[in-house]
Amino acid sequence: xxxxxxxxxxxxxxxxxxxxxxxxxxxxxxxxxxxxxxxxxxxxxxxxxxxxxxxxxxxxxxxxxxxxxxxxxxxxxxxxxxxxxxxxxxxxxxxxxxxxxxxxxxxxxxxxxxxxxxxxxxxxxxxxxxxxxxxxxxxxxxxxxxxxxxxxxxxxxxxxxxxxxxxxxxxxxxxxxxxxxxxxxxxxxxxxxxxxxxxxxxxxxxxxxxxxxxxxxxxxxxxxxxxxxxxxxxxxxxxxxxxxxxxxxxxxxxxxxxxxxxxxxxxxxxxxxxxxxxxxxxxxxxxxxxxxxxxxxxxxxxxxxxxxxxxxxxxxxxxxxxxxxxxxxx
Amino acid sequence: xxxxxxxxxxxxxxxxxxxxxxxxxxxxxxxxxxxxxxxxxxxxxxxxxxxxxxxxxxxxxxxxxxxxxxxxxxxxxxxxxxxxxxxxxxxxxxxxxxxxxxxxxxxxxxxxxxxxxxxxxxxxxxxxxxxxxxxxxxxxxxxxxxxxxxxxxxxxxxxxxxxxxxxxxxxxxxxxxxxxxxxxxxxxxxxxxxxxxxxxxxxxxxxxxxxxxxxxxxxxxxxxxxxxxxxxxxxxxxxxxxxxxxxxxxxxxxxxxxxxxxxxxxxxxxxxxxxxxxxxxxxxxxxxxxxxxxxxxxxxxxxxxxxxxxxxxxxxxxxxxxxxxxxxxx
DNA sequence: CTGAAAGCGCTTACAG
DNA sequence: CTGAAAGCGCTTACAG
Numbered sequence: 001x002x003x004x005x006x007x008x009x010x011x012x013x014x015x016x017x018x019x020x021x022x023x024x025x026x027x028x029x030x031x032x033x034x035x036x037x038x039x040x041x042x043x044x045x046x047x048x049x050x051x052x053x054x055x056x057x058x059x060x061x062x063x064x065x066x067x068x069x070x071x072x073x074x075x076x077x078x079x080x081x082x083x084x085x086x087x088x089x090x091x092x093x094x095x096x097x098x099x100x101x102x103x104x105x106x107x108x109x110x111x112x113x114x115x116x117x118x119x120x121x122x123x124x125x126x127x128x129x130x131x132x133x134x135x136x137x138x139x140x141x142x143x144x145x146x147x148x149x150x151x152x153x154x155x156x157x158x159x160x161x162x163x164x165x166x167x168x169x170x171x172x173x174x175x176x177x178x179x180x181x182x183x184x185x186x187x188x189x190x191x192x193x194x195x196x197x198x199x200x201x202x203x204x205x206x207x208x209x210x211x212x213x214x215x216x217x218x219x220x221x222x223x224x225x226x227x228x229x230x231x232x233x234x235x236x237x238x239x240x241x242x243x244x245x246x247x248x249x250x251x252x253x254x255x256x257x258x259x260x261x262x263x264x265x266x267x268x269x270x271x272x273x274x275x276x277x278x279x280x281x282x283x284x285x286x287x288x289x290x291x292x293x294x295x296x297x298x299x300x301x302x303x304x305x306x307x308x309x310x311x312x313x314x315x316x317x318x319x320x321x322x323x324x325x326x327x328x329x330x
Numbered sequence: 331x332x333x334x335x336x337x338x339x340x341x342x343x344x345x346x347x348x349x350x351x352x353x354x355x356x357x358x359x360x361x362x363x364x365x366x367x368x369x370x371x372x373x374x375x376x377x378x379x380x381x382x383x384x385x386x387x388x389x390x391x392x393x394x395x396x397x398x399x400x401x402x403x404x405x406x407x408x409x410x411x412x413x414x415x416x417x418x419x420x421x422x423x424x425x426x427x428x429x430x431x432x433x434x435x436x437x438x439x440x441x442x443x444x445x446x447x448x449x450x451x452x453x454x455x456x457x458x459x460x461x462x463x464x465x466x467x468x469x470x471x472x473x474x475x476x477x478x479x480x481x482x483x484x485x486x487x488x489x490x491x492x493x494x495x496x497x498x499x500x501x502x503x504x505x506x507x508x509x510x511x512x513x514x515x516x517x518x519x520x521x522x523x524x525x526x527x528x529x530x531x532x533x534x535x536x537x538x539x540x541x542x543x544x545x546x547x548x549x550x551x552x553x554x555x556x557x558x559x560x561x562x563x564x565x566x567x568x569x570x571x572x573x574x575x576x577x578x579x580x581x582x583x584x585x586x587x588x589x590x591x592x593x594x595x596x597x598x599x600x601x602x603x604x605x606x607x608x609x610x611x612x613x614x615x616x617x618x619x620x621x622x623x624x625x626x627x628x629x630x631x632x633x634x635x636x637x638x639x640x641x642x643x644x645x646x647x648x649x650x651x652x653x654x655x656x657x658x659x660x
Numbered sequence: 661c662t663g664a665a666a667g668c669g670c671t672t673a674c675a676g
Numbered sequence: 677c678t679g680a681a682a683g684c685g686c687t688t689a690c691a692g
Contacts (some may be wrong), residue, residue, distance in 0.1 A: 001469045003685055014663045019687055027661055044467065049443035050383045051685035054668050059380065061444075069409050072402070079399050082426060091440050093423050096412060110421050113379035114391075137374065139331045222607070254611050277552070281584050283613030333669055344679045349671055357677055381669035384684050662692085669684105676678085 002043040010039035022047055053115065062092045062304060063111035063119045065104055067147070067189075068220065069096040071248050073274040073293065074122070077146065080297025081120060088305055090117070099186075099220055101125035112140065118304040122146040125188045141307040145300040146291075147190045155307070156315040157300040158190075159291040161273065162198040165243075167322040168271055168289060169202035172241050175329040177269055181214035181239035183228040183249045189220075195245040195273060214239055218249045225252025233260060233268070241269035241328060247276050250286060269328040273320075285325035292318050332373040340369035352377055383445065392422045392634060393441035393449045395434055397477070397519075398550065399426040401578050403604040403623065404452070407476065410627025411450060418635055420447070429516075429550055431455035442470065448634040452476040455518045471637040475630040476621075477520045485637065486645040487630040488520075489621040491603065492528040495573075497652040498601055498619060499532035502571050505659040507599055511544035511569035513558040513579045519550075525575040525603055544569055548579045555582025563590060563598070571599035571658060577606050580616060599658040603650075615655035622648050 004022075008015040013036060020028050021036045028036075039045070053059045062085050066074040078094055085092045093116065095107025104124045108131065111119060118141045123131055126149045135142040135154045148156040172180055182199050185192030200210050213235050216228030225244050229252065232239050244250035250272035257268055264270045264284055272279070275290035299316045306313045334352075338345040343362060350358050351366045358366075369375070383389045392415050396404040408424055415422045423446065425437025434454045438461065441449060448471045453461055456479040465472040465484045478486040502510055512529050515522030530540050543565050546558030555574050559582065562569050574580035580602035587598055594600045594614055602609070605620035629646045636643045 005685080015686080016663055016665095016688080017661085020662085023687080029661060032661080044463075046439070046442050048384075048445060048685050050380055050389065050445050051668090052687075053380045054378075054384050054670085055685080055687050057668075069405055069412075070402075072400075075399055075405055079426060079428075082399075086436075091423075091425075091444075093421075095421075096409060098409075106416075109376075112376050114421075115378060115380050133374075251607060251611065258611070277581060278608040278612070281581065281588075281613060282608070282611045283615075285613075335669080345670080346672080346679055346681095347677085350678085353671080359677060362677080378669050381684090382671075384686085385669080385671050387684075664691090666688095666690105668686090671684090672682095674682105675680090 002045040003048065004045075006043055007036065007039045007045050010043060011035045059115050059117055060090050061114070061116045062090050062301070063095065063108075063114075063116040064092050064145075065095040065097055065107050065111070065119070065121045067097050067099050067122050067124045068248070069094070069098075071220070071246065072276040072278070073247060073291070076276070076293045077122075077297050080294040081145075081301055084298040084301035088301065090301075090305070097124040099124050101128050104128065105130045108134065116140065118143070118308050120145050120300050120304055123149050123189065125186065126150065126190070127188055141304060143300055143304045143307065143313075146296065150190070155303050155313045156317075157296060157303055158316075159296060159318045159320045161195060161289055161291070161320040162201075164289040164320040164322045165195065165198035166202040166205065168243065168287070169199065169206060171287070171322065171324055172269060172271070172328055173206045173208075175269070177241040177328070178208060179214070179237065179239045180208065180210075180241045180243065181216070181232050182210070183216050183218045183225055183242065183244045183253065185218060185220050185245050187217070192245070199243060218245070220246045220248060222248045222252035222255070225249025226256045227252070229253040229256040233257075233262070239268070241271070243271050243273075245273045247272050247274045247279070247288070254282065264327050265329045271328055275323050279325070282327075284327050286327045287325045288323050289320050290323050291320050332375040333378065334375075336373055337366065337369045337375050340373060341365045389445050389447055390420050391444070391446045392420050392631070393425065393438075393444075393446040394422050394475075395425040395427055395437050395441070395449070395451045397427050397429050397452050397454045398578070399424070399428075401550070401576065402606040402608070403577060403621070406606070406623045407452075407627050410624040411475075411631055414628040414631035418631065420631075420635070427454040429454050431458050434458065435460045438464065446470065448473070448638050450475050450630050450634055453479050453519065455516065456480065456520070457518055471634060473630055473634045473637065473643075476626065480520070485633050485643045486647075487626060487633055488646075489626060489648045489650045491525060491619055491621070491650040492531075494619040494650040494652045495525060495528035496532040496535065498573065498617070499529065499536060501617070501652065501654055502599060502601070502658055503536045503538075505599070507571040507658070508538060509544070509567065509569045510538065510540075510571045510573065511546070511562050512540070513546050513548045513555055513572065513574045513583065515548060515550050515575050517547070522575070529573060548575070550576045550578060552578045552582035552585070555579025556586040557582070559583040559586040563587075563592070569598070571601070573601050573603075575603045577602050577604045577609070577618070584612065594657050595659045601658055605653050609655070612657075614657050616657045617655045618653050619650050620653050621650045
């Protein structure tokens with residue numbers, strides 16, 4: 001592959017000047033520029049970004065480590081991140097942790113070796129020491145997205161779902177539901193804990209409790225939602241409504257309910273955290289709590305770039321909202 | 331950030347030796363190695379992959395340009411690619427073309443500047459000259475995945491849906507459907523054309539034709555599926571069954587059908603190309619043509635690595651299969 | 661407006 | 677088993 005030297009030779013000019021036209025440096029005579037451009041075209045030259053990055057200490061690349069690419073919420077988030085980043089002249093490299101801490105750390109390490117300019121993470125788990133260490137070392141700026149790790153000093157761009165969870169509980173209560181259960185995310189994730197806390201708080205407000213059997217621990221994957229729901233339905237007094245704290249666990253819950261020949265909402269009401277297009281078309285359409293996903297992704301990129309460029313970077317908390325459909329009753 | 335020089339100084343050794351322990355070169359005395367490892371740990375040193383790549387002319391990175399990250403088929407494909415690549419010691423950088431040729435080319439260029447070792451593409455469009463040019467120059471090996479561009483000399487890893495489409499038509503015919511319509515993908519994509527051809531061929535086999543009004547051009551996005559379906563339903567004699575050639579257009583079709591207060595399959599039968607987990611839970615569950623997505627992704631990576639390492643690389647054609655559910659009738 | 665030269669952080673023959 | 681040195685392909689003060 002042609003290098004800058006080849007271009008220089010072909011244009012009868014020094015590599016320094018070629019570099020200048022590559023970088024739109026103003027101090028180049030128009031005809032010189034034209035000669036260089038011609039040489040570039042003739043040789044099909046493409047600048048070597050690796051060499052440039054080594055020299056400039058910048059890769060114009062952002063790393064994004066998400067918990068699960070197969071979760072439509074994270075896919076939408078990744079897309080929003082990519083869109084905003086591209087608009088700002090950055091590209092983004094995505095690492096899919098697949099809800100596995102080890103895989104998350106693998107991606108973080110790989111991204112750091114690749115010398116990304118900044119890191120956006122939605123941590124799978126708060127127990128690995130790697131992320132706190134990276135955030136502390138300040139070699140590469142870190143911004144948390146959606147999920148965060150307590151005690152780590154990095155901006156957090158997230159959604160507060162508390163009010164929406166309260167709205168959901170009110171909605172269920174108004175529809176006559178009194179036995180409400182929740183499929184929680186991992187206790188090692190911030191969202192896992194927050195959603196349960198919000199739910200428990202809202203229940204208390206309506207004079208309801210959360211019996212031990214009505215709280216099942218999931219891992220944000222469909223299969224865990226299925227298993228949790230199976231346990232609920234095996235209870236002597238099963239819940240009349242189930243709140244799955246992400247869309248994949250809701251999918252698993254539907255699997256189990258349907259597998260038993262039961263119906264939503266007649267036999268069990270169902271609601272999910274995170275709204276996705278498919279929920280409009282499930283049987284029945286699912287009541288969900290919607291996050292402003294695009295805004296979340298855009299804000300996160302802006303925050304990271306602010307950090308990169310030395311500007312103050314406050315955390316951002318957006319608000320989720322309840323989208324009632326038919327899955328909790330009429 | 332600490333460099334190899336810092337490590338060398340700290341360990342009281344040359345950078346060459348540090349490099350050797352970094353690369354597991356056998357010719358290093360155990361105690362020297364230990365000293366180096368200690369220095370690395372003390373400094374929190376992380377090798378600079380950018381510098382290494384410049385020197386070795388390898389990035390151990392594969393580029394993957396997919397048509398649309400919001401399409402669950404491509405997400406699943408991307409995940410399969412990433413899994414296989416990681417297993418082989420490569421990481422993958424994904425570019426989302428969003429079904430836009432210009433964006434596709436943008437990503438291809440960015441990936442080439444980044445000096446990826448090889449490129450996996452599911453082309454959005456066959457009209458841009460960039461991809462054929464890249465494939466021809468042989469600087470970086472290219473493998474087509476799912477979709478391909480005729481006349482370009484690169485291995486193609488794809489699924490043949492012909493038999494499954496025929497099965498679908500037979501299935502619809504057996505259920506009494508005689509007015510079958512198709513929402514096609516772009517004519518600038520290989521899959522767009524193949525699926526229509528297969529459909530038309532199968533119709534002929536059953537003595538049916540494809541009137542002009544029963545073929546609508548979509549762009550593999552939900553909204554185009556909605557519009558196409560609206561046009562079908564506005565016809566004096568609307569089709570009794572609609573085949574959407576990807577899952578997002580099927581989603582749009584459902585939107586439109588539901589929006590008119592009509593029902594699937596009672597008023598219109600619906601089937602889709604590409605099976606995804608949500609189809610089990612739509613109302614009604616959707617009949618779909620399933621591709622062996624994982625195998626597709628894995629094969630593509632293996633093919634690309636074969637190419638990278640100079641081995642012969644045949645194209646691979648896998649087979650799709652019909653998954654009948656309730657959306658075409660009982 | 662242009663060029664010579666240093667240097668980014670590595671790896672790897674070559675010598676010892 | 678270890679080190680000195682060249683070189684990967686760029687950018688950028690510095691000089692002219």
